Amino acid sequence: MENPYLPYPVRIDDIEIATEDKSLKTFKFVFLNEGDEEKFAYQAGQFAELSIPGVGEIPIGIASSPVEKGFVKFTVFRTGVVTSYLHNMKVGDIMGLRGPLGNWYPWDKLEGKNVVIIGGGFAFTTLRSSIVYMLDPANRSKFGNIDVVYGARSPGMLLYREELYEWEKRSDINMHITVDGTDDPDWKYNKGFVPQIVEEKAPQADADTFAIVCGPPIMIKFTQPALTKLGYGPDQIIMSLENRMKCGIGMCGRCNIGKELVCKDGPVFTLEEINMTPKEY
Amino acid sequence: MKFITIDKKDWAKGIDKSRGTYQLFGPVTDINGCQIKALDADVQPEMEYTDSVLSAKSVLFPQSEKILVTSLNEADDDHHIMKRADGDYTPRAVIGIRPYDARAIQLVKMNFDTEDYRDPYWCDAYEATTFVGLAINKPGPLDFSTSTGTGPFSEDGLDILLADMDDKFLAKVLTPKGEAYAAACGFNTEADAKESQVLFDVMRKDAEKTISSSVETDKLKDKTILDLYEAPFWDDVAFSCINCGTCTYVCPTCWCFDIQDENKLKASSRFRNWDTCMSPLFTRHATGHNPRGEKTMRVRQRFMHKLKYFLDKYDSGIMCVGCGRCVKSCPVNIDIRQVCETMNNYEKKE
Numbered sequence: 001m002e003n004p005y006l007p008y009p010v011r012i013d014d015i016e017i018a019t020e021d022k023s024l025k026t027f028k029f030v031f032l033n034e035g036d037e038e039k040f041a042y043q044a045g046q047f048a049e050l051s052i053p054g055v056g057e058i059p060i061g062i063a064s065s066p067v068e069k070g071f072v073k074f075t076v077f078r079t080g081v082v083t084s085y086l087h088n089m090k091v092g093d094i095m096g097l098r099g100p101l102g103n104w105y106p107w108d109k110l111e112g113k114n115v116v117i118i119g120g121g122f123a124f125t126t127l128r129s130s131i132v133y134m135l136d137p138a139n140r141s142k143f144g145n146i147d148v149v150y151g152a153r154s155p156g157m158l159l160y161r162e163e164l165y166e167w168e169k170r171s172d173i174n175m176h177i178t179v180d181g182t183d184d185p186d187w188k189y190n191k192g193f194v195p196q197i198v199e200e201k202a203p204q205a206d207a208d209t210f211a212i213v214c215g216p217p218i219m220i221k222f223t224q225p226a227l228t229k230l231g232y233g234p235d236q237i238i239m240s241l242e243n244r245m246k247c248g249i250g251m252c253g254r255c256n257i258g259k260e261l262v263c264k265d266g267p268v269f270t271l272e273e274i275n276m277t278p279k280e281y
Numbered sequence: 282m283k284f285i286t287i288d289k290k291d292w293a294k295g296i297d298k299s300r301g302t303y304q305l306f307g308p309v310t311d312i313n314g315c316q317i318k319a320l321d322a323d324v325q326p327e328m329e330y331t332d333s334v335l336s337a338k339s340v341l342f343p344q345s346e347k348i349l350v351t352s353l354n355e356a357d358d359d360h361h362i363m364k365r366a367d368g369d370y371t372p373r374a375v376i377g378i379r380p381y382d383a384r385a386i387q388l389v390k391m392n393f394d395t396e397d398y399r400d401p402y403w404c405d406a407y408e409a410t411t412f413v414g415l416a417i418n419k420p421g422p423l424d425f426s427t428s429t430g431t432g433p434f435s436e437d438g439l440d441i442l443l444a445d446m447d448d449k450f451l452a453k454v455l456t457p458k459g460e461a462y463a464a465a466c467g468f469n470t471e472a473d474a475k476e477s478q479v480l481f482d483v484m485r486k487d488a489e490k491t492i493s494s495s496v497e498t499d500k501l502k503d504k505t506i507l508d509l510y511e512a513p514f515w516d517d518v519a520f521s522c523i524n525c526g527t528c529t530y531v532c533p534t535c536w537c538f539d540i541q542d543e544n545k546l547k548a549s550s551r552f553r554n555w556d557t558c559m560s561p562l563f564t565r566h567a568t569g570h571n572p573r574g575e576k577t578m579r580v581r582q583r584f585m586h587k588l589k590y591f592l593d594k595y596d597s598g599i600m601c602v603g604c605g606r607c608v609k610s611c612p613v614n615i616d617i618r619q620v621c622e623t624m625n626n627y628e629k630k631e
C-alpha cells in the first residue's frame with residue numbers, strides 16, 4: 001500500500017435494511033477504479049476503515065466473503081457520528097474504503113478441522129464472511145463439520161435471515177439459530193441465550209475442533225465457561241476484539257491490549273493469547 | 282570520520298548560506314519558552330539554549346498535519362475522492378537538536394516505518410531532514426539520558442554533532458547528509474581527526490560525569506507484562522495525576538495521534554493531531570464502554586507502554602530517552618524515574 005491513509009474511492013451500490021428496528025443497514029460498495037478490487041484482496045475476519053470525506057472513518061468488519069466478487073459488503077449499526085451519517089447516505093454516493101486491515105481467522109490452521117461458529121447480536125458480520133467462504137464449493141472439503149450457533153434478541157434482529165434459513169436446509173452445515181424470545185408461534189428454531197444453546201447443541205471438543213466466537217462482551221463472558229465445559233482449551237477458542245481505532249495500521253497507539261495492537265496484531269486472537277495480555281477491551 | 286572547525290564569527294553567515302537549499306528548524310524562544318521551530322529567514326537558531334519545552338519531534342510530526350484533501354462539491358469531477366495533501370519535502374535541517382531528541386526520533390521511527398506499513402508523511406519528512414546535533418556540555422539536573430541508551434554526546438540519529446568550544450564549534454560530520462549540509466554552509470576548515478576525537482572524548486566524559494540522575498531498567502525485561510500490570514502500586518502512582526496530558530505532549534518519544542476531518546465550505550481536509558493516552562476519549566467506544574475508563578488505567582498505560590510494552594516489542598530498550606521534560610513539566614510532580622524504579626524493583630508476592 002503506497003499511502004496507507006489514502007482510501008480507495010468506492011460508490012454505494014446498494015443499501016439494505018438489515019434488522020426490523022432499522023438500526024443496522026448493509027452497504028454494498030463497488031470500487032470506482034479498475035484494479036482496486038484486486039488490491040483490496042482480503043480474508044474472512046479482516047476489517048476495513050469506511051472513510052466518509054468530511055465526516056470521518058470507522059473500522060468495520062468485512063461482511064462479504066473473499067469468494068464473492070465484484071463488490072464488498074459491510075453491515076453497520078447506527079450509533080455515533082460517522083455511523084449515523086452513513087445511515088443517511090444514498091445509493092450512488094461516493095466515499096472511501098481503506099484496507100483490508102488486521103489479521104484474519106487462522107484459515108491455514110483450521111484446514112482439516114471441525115469449526116464451530118458462535119455469534120451474537122450484530123457481531124455476525126465477519127462470521128457470515130467466514131461461513132460463505134467455508135461453504136464455497138472450492139473450500140467445503142477443506143473443513144470437517146461446521147456448526148453455527150447464532151442468536152439475537154428476536155427473529156427480526158437476526159442478520160442475513162434469508163441466508164440463515166438457506167443454510168438451515170443444507171446438510172453440510174449444522175445451524176443452531178436462536179432468539180432470546182419471540183411470540184411468533186411459527187418460530188421453528190431455538191429459544192434461549194447463546195451460551196445456553198452452545199452448551200446444549202455445540203459439539204464436544206476434541207483436538208480437531210475449534211470455536212470462533214464473536215459477540216457483545218456479556219455473551220462472550222458467559223460463552224467461555226460453556227465452551228470450557230465442552231472441553232475447549234484456550235488455544236481452541238478464537239475471538240475477534242473491537243477496540244476504538246483510528247489509523248487501523250498500528251501507528252496511532254490507541255487500540256492496544258498490552259503490547260499487541262488490536263488493529264494490526266489482531267483483531268483475531270486465541271483466548272490463550274488474550275489470557276496473557278491485560279484485559280483492556 | 283571528518284571533523285570541521287567553525288569559528289563562531291562565521292557561523293551565522295554559514296547558516297544563512299544554507300537557507301538557499303535547506304528549510305531550517307532550530308531552537309527559538311517565544312512567549313511559551315524555548316521551542317524547536319521552523320526558522321524565519323531573519324532568525325538564527327539560539328545555540329545557547331539549555332533545553333526546549335517541547336521536543337524536536339514536531340519537525341517530523343507536527344502537532345497538527347493535513348494529510349488528505351478533497352472537495353465535497355458534487356459539481357467537481359473528483360468530489361469525495363481523497364488525495365494526499367501537498368507537503369513540502371524539500372531538504373530541511375534541524376540545527377541544534379539535542380542528542381537525546383535525535384535518539385528519540387530513532388525510537389519513533391520504529392513506529393512509523395515498519396515492515397507492513399510506511400507512514401509516508403513522517404518518513405518523507407524524515408528522509409528530507411538533516412539532523413545537526415548540539416552536544417550538551419552542561420547537562421541539567423533532570424537529564425538522565427546516560428542511563429537510557431543515549432547521552433550528552435550521543436551520535437545516534439545525527440548527521441553532524443557539534444560541540445560548543447566557546448569561540449568555535451567543533452563539528453563531527455557523521456554521514457553523507459551531514460557532509461552535504463556542511464558544504465551548503467561553506468564550512469570546510471578541516472580539523473585533525475585524531476586530536477578532535479580526543480577532545481570529543483574528554484568533553485563527553487566531563488559532561489557525563491555531571492549527570493547525577495539515572496534509572497535502572499535491568500530487571501524490567503524478566504517480569505511478565507501481567508505481573509507488572511496487576512502490581513498493587515498503580516493507584517499510588519496515579520493518585521495525584523490530573524490527566525492533563527502535558528507529559529505526553531512534551532515527550533520526544535510519544536507518537537500517539539488522532540485523525541479528524543475538517544471542512545471549510547466545500548473543501549474537506551483530513552488532519553492528524555497529537556493525541557494523548559491520558560485522555561479518557563482516547564479509548565472510549567461508541568457504546569460508552571471504555572477499556573481505560575479510570576485514571577489509574579491511563580497512567581498505567583503510559584508507563585507500561587514506555588517501560589515494558591515497548592521494551593518487549595522492539596528489544597531496543599525503553600521508550601524514554603531521559604530528557605527529563607515530563608518530570609519538569611508535570612504540574613503534580615509525577616516522576617518517571619521513581620515509577621521506573623518501582624517497576625524495576627517490583628517482585629510479585631506468591
Ligand SMILES: Cc1cc2nc3c(=O)[nH]c(=O)nc-3n(C[C@H](O)[C@H](O)[C@H](O)COP(=O)(O)OP(=O)(O)OC[C@H]3O[C@@H](n4cnc5c(N)ncnc54)[C@H](O)[C@@H]3O)c2cc1C
Pocket residue numbers: 047056057058059060061062075076077078079080081082083084122125126241242243244245246267565566567568
Ligand atoms: C475490528 C472492528 C470491527 C468492527 N465491526 C463492526 C461491524 O461490522 N459493524 C458495526 O456496526 N460496527 C463495527 N465495529 C464498531 C464500529 O467501529 C463503531 O461502532 C464505530 O466506530 C462508531 O463510530 P461513530 O462515529 O458512529 O461513533 P462515535 O462515538 O461518534 O465515534 C467517533 C469515532 O471514534 C471511533 N470509535 C468509536 N467507537 C468505536 C469502536 N467501538 N470501535 C472502533 N472505533 C470506534 C471511530 O473512529 C469513530 O468514528 C467494529 C469495530 C472494530 C474495531
Ligand code: SF4
Pocket residue numbers: 521522523524525526527528529559610611612613614615
Ligand atoms: S503531566 Fe503529570 S498530571 Fe499531567 S497527565 Fe502527565 S502525569 Fe498526569
Ligand code: SF4
Pocket residue numbers: 528531532533534535587600601602603604605606607608617
Ligand atoms: S518519558 Fe519523560 S524523560 Fe522520558 S523521553 Fe519522555 S519526556 Fe523525556
Ligand code: FES
Pocket residue numbers: 244245246247248249250251252253254255256261262263264
Ligand atoms: S487503530 Fe491506530 S494503532 Fe490501532
